[in-house]
Amino acid sequence: MLNSNPFKVKINFYARLFLTLSLIISLNLIGSAQTASVSEGCAPLEVQFTPPAGQPSFFWTFQTGATSTLESPSNIFINPGTYEVEFRNTQDGPVIGTVTIQVYPEPVIDLVTDTTEGCTPLLINFTADIDLAAGLEINEYEWVFGDGEVGPSASQVSHTYTNAGTFSPSLGIETNIESCNTTAIFTDLISVSTVEGVNFVTSPFPATACEPPLEVTFFNFTQDEGYTFEWNLGDGTTFNGYTPPAHIYDELGT
Template identity: 30%
Template sequence: MNVQFTNLSTGNITSTEWSFGDGATSNQQNPSHTFNSPGTFPVTLTISGPGGTSNVTRQVIVQSANPPVASFTQDAVEGTAPLTVNFTDTSSGGQIDQRIWSFGDGRTETITDGQRNISHTYENVGTYNVILSVEGPGGTSSSTRQIRVGNPVSVDIVGSVSDENPLEVGLQAQASGGSQNYVAYDWDFGDGQTQANGNASTSVTYQSGGTYTINVTVRDSQGNTGQGSAIVTVIEPDALVAAIDVQQTSPTNLEVGLAGSASGGVEPYSFLWTFDDGTTAEGQSLNRNYTAPGQYLVRLTVTDSLSVAAQAEVTVTIEEEVVVDPLSAAIDVQQTSPTSLEVGLAGSASGGVEPYSFLWTFDDGTTAEDQSLNRTYPGAGQYPVSLTVTDS
C-alpha cells in the first residue's frame, strides 16, 4: 500500500527525519512510502531546530488486499476454421489492474482499461489452451479453457443406379470435418424434388432420363455446414412392348396354347389375359380350350415394375374339321403300239385334300415328279413303275 505523508510541523526546522516502522526512513519534507506487507506500522516524524527536537508518531494499518479470482466464458468450445470466439471476463475477488489474454496460438493481448470482452479468430486447425491472467494488489490469478478448431465440413456424394429400376438412383453422402457428429442432410435432387433433414443414405426416382445435378448440405452438431454435389446421368428404359405367340397343333384343334412375352420397360413383368367372353387369366403362358370353331379375340396386357403397361392383341382362328375321302392314286399307261419303246404315263388322284404332289419311281432307281410324263425304255420287257401321291 502506498501512503503519501504531509509534514505539518511549524517553527524553525533545520532537519526532518521520517521513520516508517518497517525499517525504512526518509529526510524528505513530504515523502510517499509503499508498505509491502500487511501489519500496523508506527510512523514517526522527528524534527530538529535551534529550539530543540520534537517528534510525533502515527499508526498506519495495512490490511491484506483481496486476491482476484480469474474466470471467463466463451461462446464456442469447438468449431471449424476460421473460427471467431467471443470471450467474456467474469473474474471476481479483489481489485484487478491488468488482464492478460493468451490465446494459445502465439498471440496475446494485455488490457488495462477494465474492458472485459474480447474476441479472437483462429485461422488454423488445432486445439488451443486459452489463459486469462488477472493481476491486482491482492495478487495474480489465472484461468484456462480449451478451444478445438477442426477442418471445415466437406461432403462427397456417391450414386448408383438401381438394378431393378434404371430411373432410381441410390445416394450416399460421405461427410468429413466439423464435429464428426452430423445431424442433418438436406438434399436437392436437381429435378425439383428435395428432402430436408434427411439421412446420409437416400434414393430418388426420376420421371424421365436425363442428366441431373444433385446437391446436399450437411449440418453437424455445432451448426457447421458443408456442401457437396454430384452429376448423375439416368438412362430411360426402352419402351415396353408386349407380344403373343399362338401355338396350335392343327387349325381345327379346340385347345390353343398362348405364350406371352415382353421387352423393354423394367422387369419383372406381370401378364394379364383378357378373352372375348369377358374372362381373364394371369400368367405368362397358358392353354385355352374353345368349345367350337370360330375367330376369337385375345388381348394381353403386360405391366412392368414401374406400372407402365403395354398391350398386344391376336385373333385365334379355329377351323371346322373337314371330312375327306381316302386318298387314292392311279396310273394310266399310254402306248401307241405294244412294241413301241416310248410309253406315256399319266398319274391321277382322288380323295384327300388337294393340291396333290406326284412322285414316280422306276425300276432303275430313277425318279420324276411330274403328274404325266413320257418314258423311253431300252428294249422289250416288263418294267415296274411306282407312283406316290401326297395331298396337302
C-alpha cells in the first residue's frame, strides 16, 4: 500500500567546490485501494468494504447513488454493471483508494425437450438452454427429473419415466463464481400416463368358421383418451381408427 510518509532525497553536486544538498520531499500519494469481500458476482451482489489502515475518518461512494460514513460498510449492487467504489476521508476530500466491482446478470435457465407427455415408459431428451453473461463459465450441470432420479453433469441428457404422474424436473448450474450458481424448477412440465388395456370383442365370438368366407364385426370398448389405434386384422389387412368396419376373411387360416 502506498502512503504519504515523507522521505529524504540526497543530491550531490560536483564542481570545483564540493557541495552537498539535502532536500526533503513530501508526496501525497493515493493509496492502493481499499479491499472488498468480493470483486465480482451476480446481481444482487452484497459486498463489504474495508478501508486502508490508519484512516481518521471514512466516506465511501459506491457509484449507485449511495454513500456511507461507516468504517467497513456493506453495499448491495442490484443492477448488473461495473462500479468504481471510491474511498475518501471526507465527502469533499481527495480520493484515497478505489476498487472495481463487476456485477453480472444472473444466468437464465431454460430447457428444451422433444416431448412433455406420453405413456409409460416415456423417454424424454433434455437439452439445457442457458443465457450466460460473458465472463461466466459453467462447471457443472445438476439434473433432477422429479421422479426421484438424477442425471449426469452434461448439457444434454435423456431420461425414461416408468411411472405415471405429473413431474417437475429441475436444472441447476455451478459456475466459476459462486454467487452466480442458480437452479430453475419447471413445475408440472412432464405428464406421463399409463396405457389402458385394449378391450374389444368380435361377432361372432369366437370368430371361427369351418370354411371361408367368414365375416367378422369388431366392437371396441377401449377408452378413447387421445390414443391412436392401429389395427392388424391378421390377413395382411390394416386399419387406423377407433373401430374397423366389418371384415371378410376369404381364405383358410388362423
